[in-house]
Amino acid sequence: MKTPVLEINNLHVTYGKVEALHGASIAVGAGQIVTVIGPNGAGKSTMLNAIAGALATNASTTGAVLLRGVDVSTWPVEQRVAHGMSLVPESRDLFTTMSVEDNLLLGSYTRYKRRDRKYAEELEVVYDLFPRLRERRLQAAGTMSGGERQMVALGRALMAKPALLMLDEPSLGLAPLIVKEIFHIIVRLKETGVAILLVEQNARAALQAADYAYVLETGEVVMEGPASDMANDPRVIDTYLGLNKKTA
Numbered sequence: 001m002k003t004p005v006l007e008i009n010n011l012h013v014t015y016g017k018v019e020a021l022h023g024a025s026i027a028v029g030a031g032q033i034v035t036v037i038g039p040n041g042a043g044k045s046t047m048l049n050a051i052a053g054a055l056a057t058n059a060s061t062t063g064a065v066l067l068r069g070v071d072v073s074t075w076p077v078e079q080r081v082a083h084g085m086s087l088v089p090e091s092r093d094l095f096t097t098m099s100v101e102d103n104l105l106l107g108s109y110t111r112y113k114r115r116d117r118k119y120a121e122e123l124e125v126v127y128d129l130f131p132r133l134r135e136r137r138l139q140a141a142g143t144m145s146g147g148e149r150q151m152v153a154l155g156r157a158l159m160a161k162p163a164l165l166m167l168d169e170p171s172l173g174l175a176p177l178i179v180k181e182i183f184h185i186i187v188r189l190k191e192t193g194v195a196i197l198l199v200e201q202n203a204r205a206a207l208q209a210a211d212y213a214y215v216l217e218t219g220e221v222v223m224e225g226p227a228s229d230m231a232n233d234p235r236v237i238d239t240y241l242g243l244n245k246k247t248a
């Protein structure tokens with residue numbers, strides 16, 4: 001098998017005395033969308049932040065994070081970004097008073113530092129994916145709608161030309177129709193060749209978009225399998241896809 005784009009082995013994360021991740025292991029293959037679903041507090045953001053090297057200062061961690069076959073687990077955030085990972089955090093973290101285009105250009109900062117000045121081409125790629133951002137490129141990011149802000153955050157992450165794109169609950173706070181639109185775009189992103197790790201409470205949308213899925217509960221991977229199998233698994237249906245569980 002080809003080397004996965006991302007592999008984490010036996011990842012533990014502790015905040016003070018509280019262990020939030022108890023030895024999680026996952027892999028994301030080339031060209032795949034892999035999802036980690038689980039309820040609020042399961043440790044999903046903790047997992048992404050540990051992979052990105054962006055955990056809170058009170059956290060300690062053990063275990064391996066391999067990006068394109070290289071153990072990056074002791075590297076600082078910026079070096080991991082330069083090696084090909086990009087995280088869209090739950091908070092989106094836009095510069096609200098800056099224009100859409102300036103927010104996007106900031107995403108190519110690490111490439112700029114590497115003297116890779118081809119970000120104008122990437123800007124066109126992002127504008128082709130999100131025509132609405134092209135129309136609104138001079139608008140202050142903070143005045144955009146929730147869905148549009150998520151597009152800016154996604155676009156900014158893509159400006160770094162990542163090998164691995166990590167998305168922390170892209171559906172959070174968005175109306176169902178907008179969630180649909182964002183997930184359509186996420187599936188289309190696969191065509192650009194980027195591997196995607198998608199963390200979601202919205203199991204229904206995530207399992208539809210993903211190739212492979214893990215279920216995370218209280219810091220442990222309790223189930224895994226092809227996303228379509230998981231969507232038909234009675235336990236997953238019962239816990240995450242039941243009639244009244246549209247967003248849980």
Ligand SMILES: Nc1ncnc2c1ncn2[C@@H]1O[C@H](COP(=O)(O)OP(=O)(O)O)[C@@H](O)[C@H]1O
Pocket residue numbers: 015018020038039040041042043044045046047056058
């Ligand atoms: N900086 C922190 N300090 C202490 N506890 C934290 C911190 N961040 C997260 N936690 C705890 O770790 C657990 C997992 O949180 P999180 O990773 O945010 O879950 P999820 O993203 O699945 O909702 C929760 O119990 C949460 O309260």
Ligand SMILES: [Mg+2]
Pocket residue numbers: 044045046090168169
């Ligand atoms: Mg979270």
